[in-house]
Amino acid sequence: MLTTEQANELRSRLQADLTRLGDHAHSALEFTMDRDRDRIGRDSMDEATEEETYSTQLRLHDRETFLLEKIREAMRRLDAGEIDECEDCSEPIGFKRLLARPVTTLCFECKTAREQVESDALAEE
Numbered sequence: 001m002l003t004t005e006q007a008n009e010l011r012s013r014l015q016a017d018l019t020r021l022g023d024h025a026h027s028a029l030e031f032t033m034d035r036d037r038d039r040i041g042r043d044s045m046d047e048a049t050e051e052e053t054y055s056t057q058l059r060l061h062d063r064e065t066f067l068l069e070k071i072r073e074a075m076r077r078l079d080a081g082e083i084d085e086c087e088d089c090s091e092p093i094g095f096k097r098l099l100a101r102p103v104t105t106l107c108f109e110c111k112t113a114r115e116q117v118e119s120d121a122l123a124e125e
């Protein structure tokens with residue numbers, strides 16, 4: 001169980017991440033809207049380059065949306081007092097680990113075990 005100070009520290013970490021990502025997601029959206037507005041009546045010289053920029057932007061946007069979801073989930077876990085509870089073994093996740101990676105849902109042991117399974121699976125291919 002986290003102390004109030006630890007919970008508060010994690011919350012401000014998550015909130016800062018949320019704000020930072022929220023700003024990015026917003027500019028990605030504006031980019032999309034500008035692009036649609038520009039579409040009418042333009043020549044298609046830079047179409048290929050623009051497509052490339054656009055898909056890079058979209059991939060970035062997807063990644064940010066994914067991260068935002070993880071942060072919101074971590075906030076929910078924090079509010080429910082479950083943030084330091086490992087998803088796999090229910091053992092407490094160390095505060096240092098949470099501080100380094102607030103969106104984690106696994107303790108160090110379980111994370112290591114999972115990575116081991118993943119790399120074993122890769123080796124078999």
Ligand SMILES: [Zn+2]
Pocket residue numbers: 086087088089090091106107108109110111
């Ligand atoms: Zn665990």
